[in-house]
């Protein structure tokens with residue numbers, strides 16, 4: 001294993017989504033609030049021994065890693081991120097500064113490797129996925145979860161489609177994200193020779209004050225200045241979107257969380 005001691009990285013860490021934003025911790029909390037219950041259900045349905053070694057790659061603000069220590073009190077939980085400042089005070093976890101693009105782990109280091117809302121943002125996603133398979137011990141599980149914005153591109157609502165397309169373009173150009181990649185996850189695990197593959201796709205809506213709505217709003221707000229600067233949207237678009245979201249009559253599908261898992265035999 002090697003580590004990095006810098007967060008000066010092109011892509012995610014220099015983008016509008018990155019950790020230098022004053023609101024980043026609050027935005028990560030909205031993501032956790034929206035997705036933790038969904039991720040926890042995936043862990044609950046897998047046969048994971050209580051003494052497992054578990055890696056949460058790109059663990060962000062760490063609520064899932066924290067939950068893993070209570071769900072599996074005998075387990076060793078490792079949380080990595082390129083920027084570990086939000087992870088350092090979580091009791092009972094090992095924290096490693098680790099750049100998933102360049103840093104490795106020895107083969108068969110973990111019983112479970114999990115990554116959520118990470119790989120869709122990294123242009124090297126397919127290589128990282130291939131390497132992550134090697135980090136899993138025989139009998140262990142790889143669990144990958146990512147956000148797809150497919151529903152907001154398929155909507156009949158032209159304003160939501162426009163805002164979503166602008167967000168996708170911004171993420172793609174400034175970070176290298178692929179916000180439709182998640183839809184291919186089961187095939188990608190199959191291509192890498194995993195067994196007992198399963199997947200689940202759950203829809204998140206906006207306009208209903210749900211946790212997914214709050215996450216979507218926090219991310220759009222953080223992106224707003226850059227969307228305007230790059231002229232991907234106008235202030236009128238952003239205002240119209242905010243008004244539409246506040247309209248009690250409005251509710252629409254915006255995203256899905258795709259979870260896919262497979263066993264290394």
Ligand SMILES: C[S@@+](CC[C@H](N)C(=O)[O-])C[C@H]1O[C@@H](n2cnc3c(N)ncnc32)[C@H](O)[C@@H]1O
Pocket residue numbers: 012013019028031032057058059060061062080081082083098099100101115116117118122
């Ligand atoms: C959208 S957040 C998701 C956080 C967490 N997995 C979750 O779902 O709550 C993405 C995280 O990936 C981290 N990240 C970005 N680039 C990374 C890289 N190259 N290696 C490791 N982590 C990275 C960011 O610092 C951020 O914490």
